[in-house]
Amino acid sequence: MPKPFALILSALLLAMTSYVQASTTEAAEAAALAWLEAIDQGEYEQAWEKSSPLLKTPLSPTMLQRVVTLARNDLGSVESRRRIRMSQYTSMPGAPRNDYKEFAFQTQFTNNQRVVEVVTPHLEEGTWRVSGYYVQ
Numbered sequence: 001m002p003k004p005f006a007l008i009l010s011a012l013l014l015a016m017t018s019y020v021q022a023s024t025t026e027a028a029e030a031a032a033l034a035w036l037e038a039i040d041q042g043e044y045e046q047a048w049e050k051s052s053p054l055l056k057t058p059l060s061p062t063m064l065q066r067v068v069t070l071a072r073n074d075l076g077s078v079e080s081r082r083r084i085r086m087s088q089y090t091s092m093p094g095a096p097r098n099d100y101k102e103f104a105f106q107t108q109f110t111n112n113q114r115v116v117e118v119v120t121p122h123l124e125e126g127t128w129r130v131s132g133y134y135v136q
Contacts, residue, residue: 076110
């Protein structure tokens with residue numbers, strides 16, 4: 001294979017890989033934000049439906065509501081949210097090997113301006129579903 005052709009092919013493959021990773025991250029973040037939006041609106045049943053079996057199995061929709069309410073106790077309503085970090089993993093404690101993305105969001109609530117929410121979606125049969133959430 002001529003050297004210029006090999007270089008062009010390598011550059012093209014690298015660009016395609018970067019594009020796929022970026023679109024995968026965007027899809028995972030969109031799933032995380034849609035889940036958070038349902039929680040923000042008090043739509044716990046909808047959030048539960050969008051969740052992974054890893055979250056749904058131990059929690060009913062009512063239990064999800066209780067857990068989130070306790071985590072957000074006295075914070076008030078969401079004023080703004082922005083992503084501050086994204087990490088990728090192939091495994092999580094107590095969960096099967098898979099493609100996991102962990103998003104940390106700096107969230108401003110009416111009663112607390114500096115809260116970090118961490119949401120972990122994972123790829124499940126081609127769909128990103130939230131399997132973990134906590135507030136720092």
